[in-house]
Amino acid sequence: MLELTVAIFMLLSLILYALMGGADFGGGMWDLLAAGPRAVRQRKAIAKAIGPIWEANHVWLILVVVLLFTGFPAGFAGMMTALNIPLTAMLIGIVLRGSAFIFRNYDSGSATTQRHWSEVFGVASFCTPFFQGMILGALTTGQIRIENGQIMSGFFAGWLTPFALACGVFALGLFAFLAATYLTLDTQDQPDLQNDFRRRALWSGLTLAPIAGVVFLASKQGAPEMYNGLTHWWAPLLLVWTSLMSVAALVALWRRWFALARIAAISQVTLILVGWCLAQYPNLVTPDLTVSNAHAPEITLRLLVLALGAGAIVLLPSLAFLFHLFKGKETR
């Protein structure tokens, strides 16, 4: 049970990373795609929205990794070996994105330099979540084979399949949609910008539907265990609920109920990740590493759960304070 608790905490951190860090990536994508007469103001609004919170948002990823290697050391070792290449690519993206954003903020140099940093920031914001989606997809394909801790399937298994690639594209679309939806609330005092982001949110939200379809179709061949997992009794319920939330988000955006749209978009992303996780359960790396065969000894798990509890006591009020301080106005 303890290993399941740690796994649930990992899922929670992953969801929060997608909701917060993911939206920062989306912000970077819209920065690169900023166009039209208001491009400069769009970029400013994006930078203002993510400036105070992006450092904290990205610690969720570190938390996922730390929980993984403490709670499931064998799972961590397996993933880091089999997916070495896409993980390295993702890290390069993370380094470039984070540093380009801060360099742009503090570089008072010429407009050309500013534009270059913007480009690096934007391109890295596109690449990183693509690799992240790809990596999560690869874990599900069942093509990564591990025997006695040795990777039998080489270093290219799983992540180059159509299914994993579709997952990468889906992650991109999801984060872009999430960011545009949040930005409609961040730009409430500038109706023209709000309109821009509303339009972007609607378009990216609509595009998500066919991509989700492709992911689902690709999973039949590309991730058979997950596909079969989706035939459980709860799967149709979850699917309907997720679809309802997606439609609700789009309707709310259309009707300009932006606060509601944000809630619906958050629910949508959460449900997608929960659904992925339930279909994947109990596998960490399908099919050889599972929650029950890759976990750490009980004492480690128990201490880890205690540490998580204690950490949450410090963390949650601090986070609440941060978001209240910088995001509080829009919701009130």
Add this chain to the structure above:
Amino acid sequence: MTDFFFARSQMAMSLAFHIIFAALGIGMPLLMAIAEGMYLRTSKPVYLDLSKRWSRGTAILFAVGAVSGTVLSFELGLLWPGFMKMAGAIIGMPFSLEGFAFFTEAIFIGVYLYGWNRLSPLTHWLSGLIVAVSGIFSGIFVVTANAWMNAPAGFKMVDGQFTEIDPIAAMFNPASFHEVLHMTLAAFVATGFAVAAVHAFFLRRDRDNLFHRCALGIALAVACVSIPLQILSGDYSARVVGRLQPAKLAAMEAHYRTQTGAPLLLGGIPNNETRTTDYALSIPAGLSLLLDDDPNARVVGLEEFPQTNWPNVRIVHWSFDLMVAAGMALLALAAWSGCLWWKGRPLAGHPRLLYALVAAGPLGFVAIEAGWIVTEVGRQPWIIYGVMRTENAVTPMPGIVAPFVIFTALYIFLAFIVFFLLRRQFIETAGPVSESSATQTHA
């Protein structure tokens, strides 16, 4: 050159890069908090200006430290999966706690940097204090994990597997205390002297600049308080290392033969063939005295260990001497500054001291890098001292030269950008007078 070599090089390069930002991430928030605290007490606007300027630099350094730290948390598995698979359950604990400490730091640095106009002055100052404290804690937790690699504790080894593991005992392993103390103080020493050097640089041309005088005062105070403590903690560390890792200590001192009344060897060229250290400055009975307060004490030499278990003696010995020399130079500088201050002489009006401070600016970081090499190269050939050899932990992934080259190029590029951005921050700080002086000097 093998993948193993490149894996070690990539890890070494990543840590050498990250440690600078990590140390500044511990030191800078303290300087900021002191400056802002002075403002709250005295209401002098110069202190407010100072904490704002410092916080801009800190924002850049923190961001680069955060991304390079993220890379490291993955590299543990990308490069050393064999190690993480065995050790993750034991040392995951301090890493998890570090995760929370770093999270707190990241949250409050956002609050601090963007909250100047949204918080009461006291709340703002407190959030800066939280950044400083959580930065210290995240450093402490990470270093305990490294200490465990040097002095593994909290498990039993049965058939090559860890059993009866005790993560708490692992965290409070015998090397934790001295490593944590030495590294935390090192962060304050290095940050203090580096910041002092920057402001001393501008004061040479513009000695009445109030801004730089206040900045120099705070930075130098932190540095001068920390350095004597650091020398003491270094002495204590060497004694503990002598007890826990005698082969490492013998390599640090280039001490091949076990003997009583062992001399202290400074510099020289350690020679594994002849098992002597040539051209060294030898202080009779010095090593015995330093380790045991007894000139006749017996000190174990490298010869007691099979040569396959020796670290690279030259690198470890030279790095150790470099670290000690840098530390001693900074101590002397601190003593000089302290004397002038005691006599009531204004430090900013003393051109020779200012020159010396500028020259000594990088020394704290030289000592950190050299000390880190002593700890890590001195631990070789073990990744877990006496338990697991580094070569058995490396990833089976071929072609590690590629990520090594990419990350090295990336980090060199980042280092250049950070340098120029920081320089620009300081030049903005200095105003027109010092800007001209800066361009003259750099031209």
